[in-house]
Amino acid sequence: MKIYDLIADNYERIFPLEKEKIDFIQKLIPPPAKIFDAGCATGELALALYTAGYSVYGVDLNTAMITRAEQAASLRHTQMQAAENTVEFYSEDMRSVHTQKNLSAVLCFGNTLVHLPNRDEVSAFFTSVYESLNPEGFFIFQILNYDKILAEKRVSFQIKEDMNFIFKRRYEFPPGEKVDFIIEFTDKNTEETQSDSTPLLPLQKKDLYLFLENAGFKNIRSYSDYKGTKSDLSEFATVYTAQK
The missing domain is CATH 2.20.25 (N-terminal domain of TfIIb)
Structure with a gap:
């Protein structure tokens, strides 16, 4: 997408990684764990998780973003030669999650989910996420508050x-x-x-809960931030968690 080519070289400065996001993930899924990062952009979150002991498979459709992520990963690999975990980046659609199995978590941050073309595709993606997770796995995503x-x-x-x-x-x-x-x-x-x-695709809370429930998820929660504040739908963006 050309729209994201425009910002690839400055992505980390436009959207700096929030430490609270990493803390939020670690509380739900302690390392070591295998994670799929859907819409990983330039890989900053994936690389931070890799450094913290996770194995991460990051995908993004934008090749300029993935190129930057691969360059950063090459440097990080050199710095962590003895690490047993891995980080990989691919220019792929988020729906490629169906190729993965036994994941501890699927992440989908940065309003990525709403780039899917229609509600049927969202529902199918949620089902693929569910099937790719291990029995205790989590799906964690964040989108703007479209309600x-x-x-x-x-x-x-x-x-x-x-x-x-x-x-x-x-x-x-x-x-x-x-x-x-x-x-x-x-x-x-x-x-x-x-x-x-x-x-x-401006997805609302009621739709998201329905898609998650239909896919088989339980313990569905929504938050107004990464500190765990319960959503009251007044927030700018909402964080959702669901467990298999």
Whole structure:
């Protein structure tokens, strides 16, 4: 997707890794464990988990992101030559999870899930995740709070800026079930501004719980942050956990 090519080189500065996210994962799934990271972007989370003792299989459709992840992994492998765990990156669709078995967890952060084309594909993906997990495995994902967004027909995205770039986002709400996600990236060094868009599937809490239950998941929970605060659907983004 061109939209993500625009930000691949600056992804870590636009979306820095949150320590709370790693802590949240570790509380649910202590290492060593085998994890599938769906929509891994440039691999920062996967590499942090690898360093913490996990084996991670990261996938992302954007080849520019995966190239950066592979470069970082090569350096990390060199630094951890004696490590028994592994980290691998592939330019694949998240639905390739069906090829994996006996996973301790499937992660899907960064609003990745809503890039699937329709609700049937989301339901099928949840079933594949369920089947790929070991008997005690967890599915952990995070998306924007579309209950609030659809009710208000707006979302306030923070502008990200440093000495090299300005990154802006917005939603438009055309007729139909999808929203249009539009980004604008300005390179301050060249003074060039580029923009692109992609349609997203705005999944609401009731739909997600239904898909999870139909796939067979239990102990379904939703949180407003990675500190474990219970969701009241007033948050900007929601974190979901479900256990096989």
